[in-house]
Amino acid sequence: xxxxxxxxxxxxxxxxxxxxxxxxxxxxxxxxxxxxxxxxxxxxxxxxxxxxxxxxxxxxxxxxxxxxxxxxxxxxxxxxxxxxxxxxxxxxxxxxxxxxxxxxxxxxxxxxxxxxxxxxxxxxxxxxxxxxxxxxxxxxxxxxxxxxxxxxxxxxxxxxxxxxxxxxxxxxxxxxxxxxxxxxxxxxxxxxxxxxxxxxxxxxxxxxxxxxxxxxxxxxxxxxxxxxxxxxxxxxxxxxxxxxxxxxxxxxxxxxxxxxxxxxxxxxxxxxxxxxxxxxxxxxxxxxxxxxxxxxxxxxxxxxxxxxxxxxxxxxxxxxxxxxxxxxxxxxxxxxxxxxxxxxxxxxxxxxxxxxxxxxxxxxxxxxxxxxxxxxxxxxxxxxxxxxxxxxxxxxxxxxxxxxxxxxxxxxxxxxxxxxxxxxxxxxxxxxxxxxxx
Amino acid sequence: xxxxxxxxxxxxxxxxxxxxxxxxxxxxxxxxxxxxxxxxxxxxxxxxxxxxxxxxxxxxxxxxxxxxxxxxxxxxxxxxxxxxxxxxxxxxxxxxxxxxxxxxxxxxxxxxxxxxxxxxxxxxxxxxxxxxxxxxxxxxxxxxxxxxxxxxxxxxxxxxxxxxxxxxxxxxxxxxxxxxxxxxxxxxxxxxxxxxxxxxxxxxxxxxxxxxxxxxxxxxxxxxxxxxxxxxxxxxxxxxxxxxxxxxxxxxxxxxxxxxxxxxxxxxxxxxxxxxxxxxxxxxxxxxxxxxxxxxxxxxxxxxxxxxxxxxxxxxxxxxxxxxxxxxxxxxxxxxxxxxxxxxxxxxxxxxxxxxxxxxxxxxxxxxxxxxxxxxxxxxxxxxxxxxxxxxxxxxxxxxxxxxxxxxxxxxxxxxxxxxxxxxxxxxxxxxxxx
Numbered sequence: 001x002x003x004x005x006x007x008x009x010x011x012x013x014x015x016x017x018x019x020x021x022x023x024x025x026x027x028x029x030x031x032x033x034x035x036x037x038x039x040x041x042x043x044x045x046x047x048x049x050x051x052x053x054x055x056x057x058x059x060x061x062x063x064x065x066x067x068x069x070x071x072x073x074x075x076x077x078x079x080x081x082x083x084x085x086x087x088x089x090x091x092x093x094x095x096x097x098x099x100x101x102x103x104x105x106x107x108x109x110x111x112x113x114x115x116x117x118x119x120x121x122x123x124x125x126x127x128x129x130x131x132x133x134x135x136x137x138x139x140x141x142x143x144x145x146x147x148x149x150x151x152x153x154x155x156x157x158x159x160x161x162x163x164x165x166x167x168x169x170x171x172x173x174x175x176x177x178x179x180x181x182x183x184x185x186x187x188x189x190x191x192x193x194x195x196x197x198x199x200x201x202x203x204x205x206x207x208x209x210x211x212x213x214x215x216x217x218x219x220x221x222x223x224x225x226x227x228x229x230x231x232x233x234x235x236x237x238x239x240x241x242x243x244x245x246x247x248x249x250x251x252x253x254x255x256x257x258x259x260x261x262x263x264x265x266x267x268x269x270x271x272x273x274x275x276x277x278x279x280x281x282x283x284x285x286x287x288x289x290x291x292x293x294x295x296x297x298x299x300x301x302x303x304x305x306x307x308x309x310x311x312x313x314x315x316x317x318x319x320x321x322x323x324x325x326x327x328x329x330x331x332x333x334x335x336x337x338x339x340x341x342x343x344x345x346x347x348x349x350x351x352x353x354x355x356x357x358x359x360x361x362x363x364x365x366x367x368x369x370x371x372x373x374x375x376x377x378x379x380x381x382x383x384x385x386x387x388x389x390x391x392x393x394x395x396x397x398x399x400x401x402x403x404x405x406x407x408x409x410x411x412x413x414x415x416x417x418x419x420x421x422x423x424x425x426x427x428x429x430x431x432x433x434x435x436x437x438x
Numbered sequence: 439x440x441x442x443x444x445x446x447x448x449x450x451x452x453x454x455x456x457x458x459x460x461x462x463x464x465x466x467x468x469x470x471x472x473x474x475x476x477x478x479x480x481x482x483x484x485x486x487x488x489x490x491x492x493x494x495x496x497x498x499x500x501x502x503x504x505x506x507x508x509x510x511x512x513x514x515x516x517x518x519x520x521x522x523x524x525x526x527x528x529x530x531x532x533x534x535x536x537x538x539x540x541x542x543x544x545x546x547x548x549x550x551x552x553x554x555x556x557x558x559x560x561x562x563x564x565x566x567x568x569x570x571x572x573x574x575x576x577x578x579x580x581x582x583x584x585x586x587x588x589x590x591x592x593x594x595x596x597x598x599x600x601x602x603x604x605x606x607x608x609x610x611x612x613x614x615x616x617x618x619x620x621x622x623x624x625x626x627x628x629x630x631x632x633x634x635x636x637x638x639x640x641x642x643x644x645x646x647x648x649x650x651x652x653x654x655x656x657x658x659x660x661x662x663x664x665x666x667x668x669x670x671x672x673x674x675x676x677x678x679x680x681x682x683x684x685x686x687x688x689x690x691x692x693x694x695x696x697x698x699x700x701x702x703x704x705x706x707x708x709x710x711x712x713x714x715x716x717x718x719x720x721x722x723x724x725x726x727x728x729x730x731x732x733x734x735x736x737x738x739x740x741x742x743x744x745x746x747x748x749x750x751x752x753x754x755x756x757x758x759x760x761x762x763x764x765x766x767x768x769x770x771x772x773x774x775x776x777x778x779x780x781x782x783x784x785x786x787x788x789x790x791x792x793x794x795x796x797x798x799x800x801x802x803x804x805x806x807x808x809x810x811x812x813x814x815x816x817x818x819x820x821x822x823x824x825x826x827x828x829x830x831x832x833x834x835x836x837x838x839x840x841x842x843x844x845x846x847x848x849x850x851x852x853x854x855x856x857x858x859x860x861x862x863x864x865x866x867x868x869x870x871x872x873x
Contacts, residue, residue, distance in 0.1 A: 056473045069472065076466045078473060174473045181678030208467075209475045210680055287675055291506050294517035295470050330508075330673040339675070 003194030006140055007047060017045045024048055024091065027138045034119070035111030036132040037092035038063055046089035048139040049198075052127050053093040054100055055143055055185065056174035057081050060090075064176045065108040065126075066098035068314040072301050078174020079209065080143055080185045080202040088201075091139050094129025098316050100147060100178040101289070102126050103383045105154050106375055109316060116158055117412060121372040124157030126150040126178075130188050131158035141198050142188040147178045148281050149367075149390025151186035152402035156367035156414025159404045161431070162188045163195045164390075166422050167397035168213045170199070171206030177292045179285035182394050192403065192432040196220035199424070217425050227429025230263030235360040237271040240389055244369040247408025252366045255405045255415040258437045259364065259430075267360070273352045277391035280345025282384055283329060287339050290326025293319070318380065346395050353396035357420050362430055365389055367402035367414030389416060399424040401431045405438045439633065441579050441607050442571030443625075446544075446564045447590055448600040449486040454561035455479060455543045456520065456680075462558025469557050470516035475679050479504070481688075483541060483563035486595045487525045488685060488692050490565050491539040493593045493699075496526025500686040502541075507672040513548040513555050520677055521566075525685070531589065532701060534582050535570035542566055550652065564602075565595070571606065576629035579605070583622045585701070591723055592700040597761060605629070609636040612648040616660050619653045627658040635660070697725035707744070711735060717744035720752050723762040730769070737773060738780045746776065746789075754793055771796055788850035809848055811860045818843045819864065829865075837861065 009015035062074035105128025127144030131154035146164035155162025187198035329338035393400035405415035419427035456476035457467035466474035521542035529536035591597040779789040795802035
């Protein structure tokens, strides 16, 4: 059932809220082994929603998927959660790679999250729990986060819609940072309408986050229906597309074909330099991440015990790797060579993207370069490389959505649509037009 | 001996730097709860820092960025401290060079004895003033801090001044840092202790180690906190949670309103008004107060006005717990009071009483103008016959007592000299005796 029908059905009293709640409860019990939730919350009537566990919900355990925060309870609501109002009922805190540091989504300290369509494979990360819960109909909406593809990757792998808003459209207050200059709170849902509905609630300036701006729209739903792809100029970065798996290219070409049929003008260009985004991002992220992780040395966030034990035993290997590299590359001896280079790379990608989008309305490419991989088969560096396509939009602070786009090798693939900064409605509108035809 | 100071001034700002908490309130932001983001930087604190940078004659920047200064310490909730890039650089206070002025957030308070941390003040704005290591003696350093304190008050940033000083002091090569001194007296004690300690080490053939020492206010001693072989690496990175801050607009509007430099003003008073050094300091707590003095000095002898402000006005204000910043005396009445006092029409004590009444009730009670002094003198002499007898026998000091009695009976509004003259007249009539 479409999210729109569910929302309007409940609002008009056509759908029985209680039987829906029951259905979702049963689904939750049935799919417990998928480990979509870290903490389950007794649901109240309302639209069911999962919140990624790196977003604060007052009074609820707040772990960020890591043992180091196991006993920590959030003392405040994230702005996005606060703005949802009582219409929404939070049914669970969804799993994630600890602190959002992962692309696979299967490294949560509280259980391995599984891909709902093939449990031998990863669900995509880091907002894995959110995507899995929606795919398994355990809830209708989810609040995830997207730093470098954390919402788009699991959306692509689980066959749902994940949206990264323009940086600054949604307040990050209450979101545990992975890389503060790129983090966004990301609405996820079964379809584009659901994402737009959620976004309408949470978007807007916030005094608790100084990077927020007012968006152009306040209601993203009504704009969806009016949007036309006809005459829109669409850019396909050919060099990035060619790096993908053949099945994925096929899916993407199908999506591009549909856009063309709807009257969009497709241009294919080589955008050399965009492949730098992964290198640049990881350097800057290591630095900012290590800075934000410094605080977990003090015993004030739940864990009572020696610092060495906390940091030594409770942080996962991936977290330690990122903290150590981040610390190393910001030290006096190395910062010029590494940290500054990362920042330079980001500025370059940002410039390339802005220049590239000057003459175009949208950019289209696959969300992930390959279908979901099997658990434990990628080494860290290879998994970093899978962020290749979600990266450029992140670095440029542009809105990007991943929508389901057929199957490659029998596994879900996602199509990514990117727009100019603050053209969130354009991105969602195009996705909304397309989603029925893919 | 070479001394450099890092003075951290608490500006008189009601809330913390990146949240709306007042000390000692706490919120997710100032305790660095996971996920919390800093709110927009406190505007008043930014304006105060600009004022300080201008008053210290720094080259002031147009844009600032907040950086994260990263180090581990129990009183620092996030284990990094947000500190701005310099607001101003290359300034000076009298002949002490100022390296830079910037704004930062304070840490919590760690009790070294119990190991407990109080986060109540964590996140309070601090204006850090870094001097060149150019002071040569402890007294030079305390003199600098006194001047700084006067200046902070004069530009309306902080009064009474609350500050913390980190210092570095070196007799030989090694740089010894002494942290967390909270008063000017403490600076002096710590310096003297350090000079003595380092001197002893050197004279006994030892080597002074580069280290960080803490100052204990109770004992007046410093004790070693950690040895420091290498320069600290704070791994500063820009805080992307806070966009770059453009201070050029605030800078222009503050520069327009800036008043005459405190020390130039004092020098001018000393030269053109021939005021004593103490009076100069007393009449210049704030620009407003100094202007009041100048207006009065245009009407009455400046040295007289300065001395009166120093001895009477400041004293009466501080007795009432009023800071000169907040004092709004009725200037017209103040002038008429000074007019009477300056012309010798009223006694010093009467002037003081009138001032008290002016401050407490807004005006003083006028006495009838035509008091009969000789009548009052006769009455007092009638009442104190034995005293008059003694006086007649030649005990002249007793006259002071009698004059005092008359003065009191007349409500202190007659100048004592007048009473004395009157008394002489009365006595001359009875006995031929000159007092």
